[in-house]
Amino acid sequence: MNIGKLSPLATTIALVLCLGTADAAQEQTKTAGADASNQTILEQFHSSDWHVRSSAFYKLVRPLEDEPPNAAKLNHGKQIDPTIRNALISLLSFEADVVAAKERAFEDAIAAHRSPDVMSEEQSEYWATLNQAVGGLNDPRALDVLLKPSVISGGYNNTHAIAQFGAPVLPRLILLYRMRPDKFSRDYLTVVFADILRSGTVTDESTLKALKEIFLTRSYDSDRGTRLSALAGLIALFDSDSKARVREIASSDPYTFVNPRGQAVFPLREQAELLLHHRELPPASPLPTPR
Amino acid sequence: MSVLPATPANLLDLQMQYAQYGVSTQENLGVPSNFVPVVDTWFTFYLSGNQDVYGNYRGYSGVASADFDMQIDVDPTEGTISYVSPTQSVVSFKKYPSASAQFAFISYGLAIGLNNDPTSPSIEYVSGFNVAADSMPYAGSAALTTFSVSSLIINRVQGTCGDTRDKLIPMYAQYNVLLSPVCSDFTQTASSSTYSFNDLNIHNTYAFALLRYPIIGPQFMGYGLEMLVNLIGTPVHAINSGYRNPDHNADIGGASNSRHMFGDAVDLVNITHTKTEWAQIRNLAIQAGADYVEPFTGPCGNACVHVDWRNTTGLYAP
Numbered sequence: 330m331n332i333g334k335l336s337p338l339a340t341t342i343a344l345v346l347c348l349g350t351a352d353a354a355q356e357q358t359k360t361a362g363a364d365a366s367n368q369t370i371l372e373q374f375h376s377s378d379w380h381v382r383s384s385a386f387y388k389l390v391r392p393l394e395d396e397p398p399n400a401a402k403l404n405h406g407k408q409i410d411p412t413i414r415n416a417l418i419s420l421l422s423f424e425a426d427v428v429a430a431k432e433r434a435f436e437d438a439i440a441a442h443r444s445p446d447v448m449s450e451e452q453s454e455y456w457a458t459l460n461q462a463v464g465g466l467n468d469p470r471a472l473d474v475l476l477k478p479s480v481i482s483g484g485y486n487n488t489h490a491i492a493q494f495g496a497p498v499l500p501r502l503i504l505l506y507r508m509r510p511d512k513f514s515r516d517y518l519t520v521v522f523a524d525i526l527r528s529g530t531v532t533d534e535s536t537l538k539a540l541k542e543i544f545l546t547r548s549y550d551s552d553r554g555t556r557l558s559a560l561a562g563l564i565a566l567f568d569s570d571s572k573a574r575v576r577e578i579a580s581s582d583p584y585t586f587v588n589p590r591g592q593a594v595f596p597l598r599e600q601a602e603l604l605l606h607h608r609e610l611p612p613a614s615p616l617p618t619p620r
Numbered sequence: 621m622s623v624l625p626a627t628p629a630n631l632l633d634l635q636m637q638y639a640q641y642g643v644s645t646q647e648n649l650g651v652p653s654n655f656v657p658v659v660d661t662w663f664t665f666y667l668s669g670n671q672d673v674y675g676n677y678r679g680y681s682g683v684a685s686a687d688f689d690m691q692i693d694v695d696p697t698e699g700t701i702s703y704v705s706p707t708q709s710v711v712s713f714k715k716y717p718s719a720s721a722q723f724a725f726i727s728y729g730l731a732i733g734l735n736n737d738p739t740s741p742s743i744e745y746v747s748g749f750n751v752a753a754d755s756m757p758y759a760g761s762a763a764l765t766t767f768s769v770s771s772l773i774i775n776r777v778q779g780t781c782g783d784t785r786d787k788l789i790p791m792y793a794q795y796n797v798l799l800s801p802v803c804s805d806f807t808q809t810a811s812s813s814t815y816s817f818n819d820l821n822i823h824n825t826y827a828f829a830l831l832r833y834p835i836i837g838p839q840f841m842g843y844g845l846e847m848l849v850n851l852i853g854t855p856v857h858a859i860n861s862g863y864r865n866p867d868h869n870a871d872i873g874g875a876s877n878s879r880h881m882f883g884d885a886v887d888l889v890n891i892t893h894t895k896t897e898w899a900q901i902r903n904l905a906i907q908a909g910a911d912y913v914e915p916f917t918g919p920c921g922n923a924c925v926h927v928d929w930r931n932t933t934g935l936y937a938p
Binding site: 457589 | 905926
């Protein structure tokens with residue numbers, strides 16, 4: 330649940346499209362074209378060597394220097410040539426399959442007491458940046474790829490990218506939620522649902538009803554993380570049933586642990602209470618008398 | 621009270637549109653304002669325009685945990701309101717000495733009453749939280765108006781620090797890291813409720829680190845490392861790698877722009893080395909808003925879980 334991560338700008342990607350030329354860094358705001366040099370780069374996306382693929386990728390998309398404390402940089406996704414968009418989406422799809430295959434091989438190796446093959450940090454960073462780049466395209470054609478398990482599980486950056494498609498994709502996602510009963514899908518889709526709902530763009534009554542049912546059900550999930558994302562959805566809905574359930578969580582959610590200072594902590598109760606407070610209460614202390 | 625006036629000539633205007641704090645710019649009173657942290661624990665913001673300004677030193681006492689109060693409250697006895705001119709007011713706050721979240725109040729703890737017409741009894745409440753979360757206004761507060769801030773001015777002076785930071789800072793250029801920190805970005809003391817500074821600065825031979833708020837901020841933010849470890853529960857998972865200086869990052873084969881050098885990444889130990897535990901941490905990390913969680917086949921393998929908040933708002937801890 331990201332009660333503090335609501336501003337779309339907060340997750341604007343720190344990437345900029347560059348042309349596939351030597352002076353790319355100086356051409357940061359230009360619209361890319363699928364010219365001949367870019368075509369060569371795109372062909373390298375099909376290399377069997379990830380070094381070649383990542384090198385080609387970084388010729389098209391590169392991170393910018395952070396302005397401390399952290400970056401919220403431009404996303405030129407809408408200016409990207411459709412050929413390059415498609416190539417980036419296909420590249421992510423390919424890499425997602427590579428990650429999934431590596432994971433299977435990893436588990437086989439562990440089971441066989443062999444040393445598993447892992448990514449280098451550079452490869453992981455390439456994977457992260459590629460995820461970010463495709464998520465930032467805000468291109469509906471990327472939805473299928475973003476929903477692949479190895480992608481959607483890659484972080485809030487990816488679930489938020491899906492949520493950015495907004496209300497129009499909800500019927501499809503709800504259907505997917507119902508068709509994929511595995512916990513993995515449910516957990517991540519619940520995060521997406523809550524994120525979309527918080528945008529305030531969902532007005533369709535039947536969709537709202539379906540989401541309410543999902544959040545209420547998930548709010549009783551045995552997994553505390555799932556309950557937390559359901560809580561975010563209920564707070565966004567905030568009708569009488571949702572409110573009642575949030576109050577219930579605030580008073581009796583069972584998850585607790587003793588922190589390193591020996592204090593019993595109830596993180597979900599605290600979050601629910603905090604969110605209720607912000608939804609329901611006027612400021613806690615009176616303002617000074619106006620002069 | 622020691623309040624320095626804003627002197628833009630000496631300050632770097634980052635023009636961050638407050639996205640850094642999660643502040644929405646969608647609803648704007650049209651009040652050009654600058655938040656200016658001035659001296660140490662003092663923060664001053666200037667609001668310009670034809671409105672009366674009242675400070676409201678509201679924390680959320682009694683609502684959340686003790687940590688919450690410690691982190692965000694400002695000391696009401698130390699706050700002042702004064703007029704610079706009929707159209708500009710200055711409100712200054714001082715944190716409680718125990719507070720460590722330098723800017724948290726901007727997004728979460730501060731409420732400002734704006735009364736556009738001093739003769740009117742209605743006061744529109746604006747709180748940092750609502751500014752950050754404009755989709756969740758106070759119920760029944762029809763007059764609620766959030767405001768936006770047009771720019772941020774932070775004193776980020778380039779220059780020598782007179783200590784080992786003068787060795788750390790050039791490393792960023794030496795290794796072509798996409799970050800140019802200055803002295804005031806580093807901390808020697810920042811910690812979270814769970815992790816000490818040394819935990820977060822593990823393996824760094826220097827006593828300074830860059831640590832951003834997603835790493836040290838309290839659970840009430842609703843995201844970040846503290847939220848994650850609270851969700852994971854016991855046993856508390858040690859940090860395998862936190863802040864890395866560029867030298868150390870290169871020594872261990874870190875990525876050329878590893879987020880560990882930006883102060884918003886940690887590798888949490890996977891205690892059991894099982895995929896079950898790893899997957900649980902990963903799932904909870906997304907609930908805690910981690911922007912990136914490495915796959916199981918990432919560099920950590922089954923030994924740890926890399927999580928970072930690379931796109932998340934939050935300054936460097938002082």
